[in-house]
Amino acid sequence: MGTTIIGVTYNGGVVLGADSRTSTGMYIANRASDKITQLTDNVYVCRSGSAADSQIISDYVRYYLHQHTIQLGQPATVKVAANLVRLISYNNKNMLETGLIVGGWDKYEGGKIYGIPLGGTIIEQPFAIGGSGSSYLYGFFDQAWKEGMTKDEAEQLVVKAVSLAIARDGASGGVVRTVIINEEGVTRNFYTGDKLPLWHEELEPHNSLLDILNASVPEPMST
Amino acid sequence: MNLVDSTQVNSTLLSSETASSERTLYPYVTGTSVIGIKYKDGILMAADMGASYGSTLRYKSVERLKPVGKHSLLGASGEISDFQEILRYLDELILYDNMWDDGNSLGPKEVHNYLTRVMYNRRNKFNPLWNSLILGGIKNGQKYLGMVSMIGVHFEDNHVATGFGNHLARPILRDEWNENLSFEDGVKLLEKCMRVLLYRDRSAVNKIQIAKITEEGFTTYPPYALKTFWNFSAFENPTVGAEGSW
Numbered sequence: 001m002g003t004t005i006i007g008v009t010y011n012g013g014v015v016l017g018a019d020s021r022t023s024t025g026m027y028i029a030n031r032a033s034d035k036i037t038q039l040t041d042n043v044y045v046c047r048s049g050s051a052a053d054s055q056i057i058s059d060y061v062r063y064y065l066h067q068h069t070i071q072l073g074q075p076a077t078v079k080v081a082a083n084l085v086r087l088i089s090y091n092n093k094n095m096l097e098t099g100l101i102v103g104g105w106d107k108y109e110g111g112k113i114y115g116i117p118l119g120g121t122i123i124e125q126p127f128a129i130g131g132s133g134s135s136y137l138y139g140f141f142d143q144a145w146k147e148g149m150t151k152d153e154a155e156q157l158v159v160k161a162v163s164l165a166i167a168r169d170g171a172s173g174g175v176v177r178t179v180i181i182n183e184e185g186v187t188r189n190f191y192t193g194d195k196l197p198l199w200h201e202e203l204e205p206h207n208s209l210l211d212i213l214n215a216s217v218p219e220p221m222s223t
Numbered sequence: 224m225n226l227v228d229s230t231q232v233n234s235t236l237l238s239s240e241t242a243s244s245e246r247t248l249y250p251y252v253t254g255t256s257v258i259g260i261k262y263k264d265g266i267l268m269a270a271d272m273g274a275s276y277g278s279t280l281r282y283k284s285v286e287r288l289k290p291v292g293k294h295s296l297l298g299a300s301g302e303i304s305d306f307q308e309i310l311r312y313l314d315e316l317i318l319y320d321n322m323w324d325d326g327n328s329l330g331p332k333e334v335h336n337y338l339t340r341v342m343y344n345r346r347n348k349f350n351p352l353w354n355s356l357i358l359g360g361i362k363n364g365q366k367y368l369g370m371v372s373m374i375g376v377h378f379e380d381n382h383v384a385t386g387f388g389n390h391l392a393r394p395i396l397r398d399e400w401n402e403n404l405s406f407e408d409g410v411k412l413l414e415k416c417m418r419v420l421l422y423r424d425r426s427a428v429n430k431i432q433i434a435k436i437t438e439e440g441f442t443t444y445p446p447y448a449l450k451t452f453w454n455f456s457a458f459e460n461p462t463v464g465a466e467g468s469w
Contacts (some may be wrong), residue, residue: 022469023425026387026426027387027423027424028422028423028425030426030469031423032372032453033469034462034468037467038466055467055469059467062466062467074390115231132278168279168280168281169278169280170275170279170280171278171425175458188460190458192453192454193451193453194450203429206449207409208410208414209431209433209444209447210407
């Protein structure tokens, strides 16, 4: 499950983003997968690496958090959710191959992002990137990330970043999904190829070559 | 008379004719599927302009469809450096053919045979040119379309493809190809196949080149991108009711 996953905090919550490509070898088994999975009403996780491993960890953590929420009497915190993910990843490190980004909002700490790479390290970060496509985004985020963004700025940044990674990573593709979590609740969004910007050497899509050949006015050139 | 006289250069860095034998183990920069079909006036071929470096989509404006002589069109997938070497060999072949200056010129059948011999002989030396080639052309009204693989397997057919195209495009072509395709119908058919490849081949890039060869000669159309469709309702919320699935 080569992927691009991103989690970003902003002043009021978090924005999680991911591509939608799942591949078996060079074949795209699912071109519209959902890699942002719910753990509780206020905490979601971005999954990368082995689809099976990441799904089973999410399922276990969702199960434990459900019980924890009943016992606690109030919504679980993002920190607890992230640490449950860490426990499973760390204690089974020899058998698992999955990198996860846990993100959510709770009333104590607000929006938080925790990166949990292979091996089960837990690291709280203002933003986190993961998956095979993230290699292409380190430089981008070094330059583009800033503290105290608005909700829209943060979402735009995530969509732009996933779209840049999709342009270069063969293992990432499809649509860009985002999940915004804040005090008000959760919003899911879905951005298809035509709504994403075009990058270097990418061209405006057409229905057919015949439309181009039959066009009365020649189109502007582009590389 | 020794027609293709290759003078041996001393073993230098420039040639691989050293004492030790080498073998190509794996490709580095690779192109993905090429599709070719016969149509009413000749041959139509399509390929994307991508060249991947492992899983990275590194180069996005690589021409993988090239004319050969007056009558043929070559499309290649696989290692791009090997494809470039093959173009050099063909250049030399056509040059020698022209030097005869006898009014005759190599047709697609002959070029296909030459390529087959080159690929098969390299395979026998365990140093293959890591390509799948599609050679199409038309000479004196006779249409020809053939394929050669990196181990020298070769055949001709009304429609051919390389790589993923074999699995995704050929079934569509088997269903929808016919003898009397017009240029428009041929292009639409190729685009249908290329769109499926865009959806399902990881190494596909959305920048397509279509080329044709007819009795008049070779024409290549400017590169363009295809529209893709993602607005199925099932795509928007795939895990409703099944949280944690994909």
